[in-house]
Structures are given as C-alpha cells and as structure tokens.
Amino acid sequence: MLTPTECQKLARQYKSLAQQPNVSKERSVMLTNIARTLSGLATQLDRLAADMRDQAKKGTSVATPLP
Numbered sequence: 001m002l003t004p005t006e007c008q009k010l011a012r013q014y015k016s017l018a019q020q021p022n023v024s025k026e027r028s029v030m031l032t033n034i035a036r037t038l039s040g041l042a043t044q045l046d047r048l049a050a051d052m053r054d055q056a057k058k059g060t061s062v063a064t065p066l067p
Helices: 004-018 025-058
Strands: none
C-alpha cells in the first residue's frame, strides 16, 4: 500500500511532468488530474491513520486497511 508520503511524492512528479513544455495540452490535463488524485489519496490516508489511532486509544475495534 502506498503511504501518504509516497502519494505526495508521486503527485509532485506527475505535476512536474504536466508542466513540461513538450507535453500536449490533453496529456497535461490528464497528468494534472492524476497529481490531484494522488494528493487527495494522501490526505485520505492521513485521515484514516488518525482515525485508527483515535479508535485504538478508545479501545474500539477497528478494521485494518488492506495490505
């Protein structure tokens, strides 16, 4: 599973690719959308980890993410 840090790193790489001068407008849009999606995934993974920590502190049983 990707970590939030890995997702952010990939997002930066895709954003950088989208900004290259030799990339078509259509491809730039796709690469930018992928970067946004990866950034959003990083945020959601962070939120999930925080929620799981909170639940563990309360002693509540929580489902673990897939490997």
